[in-house]
Amino acid sequence: MQALYLTSSLRKLEQQYASEPLMERAGHAVATLARTLLAEGHNRILVVAGPGNNGGDAFVAARYLKAWWHEVTVVFAGQRASLPPDAAHAYDGWLECGGEVLNTWPETGAWQLAIDGLFGIGLQRPLTGEMADLVARINALSLPMLAIDIPSGLAADTGVILGTAVRATHTITFLGRKPGLYTLDGPDHAGKVHVDLLGLPPLPEADGTLLDAPFTLPARRRLNSHKGSNGSAGVIGGAASMTGAALLTARAALLLGAGRVYAGLLDPAAPALDADYPELMLRDADQLPTVHALAVGPGMGRSPQAYAALQQALANPAPLVLDADALNLLAADADLQHRLAERASGSVVITPHPGEAATLLATDTASLQADRIASALALAERYQAIALLKGCGTVVATPDGRWWINASGNPGLGSAGMGDTLTGIIVALAAQSLPLLESTLLAAYLHGAAADAAVAHGQGPVGLTATEVMLSARRLLNRWLSTAHAG
Ligand SMILES: NC(=O)C1=CN([C@@H]2O[C@H](COP(=O)(O)OP(=O)(O)OC[C@H]3O[C@@H](n4cnc5c(N)ncnc54)[C@H](O)[C@@H]3O)[C@@H](O)[C@H]2O)[C@@H](O)CC1
Numbered sequence: 508m509q510a511l512y513l514t515s516s517l518r519k520l521e522q523q524y525a526s527e528p529l530m531e532r533a534g535h536a537v538a539t540l541a542r543t544l545l546a547e548g549h550n551r552i553l554v555v556a557g558p559g560n561n562g563g564d565a566f567v568a569a570r571y572l573k574a575w576w577h578e579v580t581v582v583f584a585g586q587r588a589s590l591p592p593d594a595a596h597a598y599d600g601w602l603e604c605g606g607e608v609l610n611t612w613p614e615t616g617a618w619q620l621a622i623d624g625l626f627g628i629g630l631q632r633p634l635t636g637e638m639a640d641l642v643a644r645i646n647a648l649s650l651p652m653l654a655i656d657i658p659s660g661l662a663a664d665t666g667v668i669l670g671t672a673v674r675a676t677h678t679i680t681f682l683g684r685k686p687g688l689y690t691l692d693g694p695d696h697a698g699k700v701h702v703d704l705l706g707l708p709p710l711p712e713a714d715g716t717l718l719d720a721p722f723t724l725p726a727r728r729r730l731n732s733h734k735g736s737n738g739s740a741g742v743i744g745g746a747a748s749m750t751g752a753a754l755l756t757a758r759a760a761l762l763l764g765a766g767r768v769y770a771g772l773l774d775p776a777a778p779a780l781d782a783d784y785p786e787l788m789l790r791d792a793d794q795l796p797t798v799h800a801l802a803v804g805p806g807m808g809r810s811p812q813a814y815a816a817l818q819q820a821l822a823n824p825a826p827l828v829l830d831a832d833a834l835n836l837l838a839a840d841a842d843l844q845h846r847l848a849e850r851a852s853g854s855v856v857i858t859p860h861p862g863e864a865a866t867l868l869a870t871d872t873a874s875l876q877a878d879r880i881a882s883a884l885a886l887a888e889r890y891q892a893i894a895l896l897k898g899c900g901t902v903v904a905t906p907d908g909r910w911w912i913n914a915s916g917n918p919g920l921g922s923a924g925m926g927d928t929l930t931g932i933i934v935a936l937a938a939q940s941l942p943l944l945e946s947t948l949l950a951a952y953l954h955g956a957a958a959d960a961a962v963a964h965g966q967g968p969v970g971l972t973a974t975e976v977m978l979s980a981r982r983l984l985n986r987w988l989s990t991a992h993a994g
């Protein structure tokens with residue numbers, strides 16, 4: 508788990524430590540990392556410096572790399588007279604050590620590495636015109652690319668591309684990790700992220716948290732345990748022609764450790780048995796026994812029966828996972844919203860994808876995605892529930908204003924049934940008595956990590972299936988448990 512900081516917090520730090528030589532340290536850190544990315548010996552490096560302090564970092568890095576006997580070409584997209592004071596000082600330092608500044612793109616280069624110091628956290632509006640052209644030229648280089656602080660063009664708080672953005676292979680980010688590196692378009696543009704604290708003491712409390720490890724696990728199972736000790740999970744969904752979704756959720760709940768799993772199916776013609784998993788107990792949707800945790804929505808449809816099932820589920824005090832059509836029903840009905848509001852805060856998690864989330868917030872998907880953290884927080888506040896907003900860099904938020912971004916996962920998760928599987932993992936963990944927030948956070952990370960492990964075994968990203976992800980998740984969870992409980 509790593510701390511995430513919004514630009515407003517980083518700006519406060521910048522002011523607090525204004526007397527420290529932060530730019531000198533930043534440039535040195537860039538040059539040091541650049542050196543590790545290059546082969547031994549003499550290299551040719553392109554450095555692109557922009558009009559602000561990100562450009563200042565780039566001039567300092569260029570100076571160090573030149574001092575270390577590399578051949579450094581600096582392209583500057585700005586005016587010396589308009590540079591902020593530290594960056595102007597760095598510019599002068601570069602000239603004083605014999606460096607040259609080009610104001611136009613060089614014809615030829617044959618560089619081994621490019622360094623992007625065009626814009627950092629001071630980017631204020633979409634890149635257009637000459638700046639956009641410069642980014643296009645940088646991206647056309649097809650070189651290892653080291654971005655300073657954040658790939659130029661990427662918004663640090665949101666991961667939104669402002670006009671266009673540099674596609675880096677590495678990003679060295681200063682003082683704290685920016686959420687924009689980890690959600691929406693950030694991961695595609697940042698490459699591998701390195702953090703440098705610029706020699707400062709431990710930073711203040713984080714704004715958010717990066718989920719990059721299984722920080723919490725269900726309790727160790729006692730030898731003297733039985734299926735009743737491992738919790739019962741219920742799944743309601745599976746209307747006509749959509750029973751598969753509910754079965755996937757139920758299977759995931761079984762494979763991730765619920766002692767008993769009941770699937771309440773809405774399709775009157777639903778099979779009485781899951782032939783591949785006869786362990787599952789299939790029932791009519793209104794015939795579920797009392798369970799320790801309940802998931803509602805996969806393949807549920809929006810029929811009056813689905814509505815009634817959701818209404819009933821909201822009266823059930825068990826931890827509740829609402830997914831898929833349960834969310835669409837909820838978004839459209841004040842009575843359901845009222846029933847949700849009457850539940851204990853934090854006893855429900857809603858797991859929308861961006862389209863469902865936009866419906867829940869009565870907005871459009873583009874506006875919702877423009878700030879995924881704010882959107883997840885708004886969902887949590889509006890519905891007084893834990894909100895898990897799916898997508899690249901899934902965001903989890905709570906009604907009391909905390910948020911997390913999940914770092915695991917890959918494009919293989921973009922296929923049918925993956926959301927149903929995630930819902931099954933959450934309900935399985937909650938059934939095993941892990942608190943609902945912890946269940947949600949662990950499930951988000953586990954689901955992505957399981958997909959990553961499957962890809963590492965050649966099962967994706969192309970063609971990765973939900974079934975493979977749940978089997979992989981079972982393996983991973985057991986591995987984590989055995990490591991955590993060893994000894
Ligand atoms: N936060 C910190 O404490 C530190 C920051 N440092 C560096 O300073 C950076 C932030 O510096 P700045 O605040 O000067 O910001 P930037 O260097 O990111 O950019 C600001 C400049 O870009 C211009 N600009 C913004 N958007 C533009 C657009 N769309 N088209 C054209 N011009 C545009 C602004 O007018 C301004 O001149 C960080 O990202 C980091 O690299 C480091 O020097 C070390 C310490």
Ligand SMILES: [K+]
Nearest residue numbers: 626655657659
């Ligand atoms: K940059």
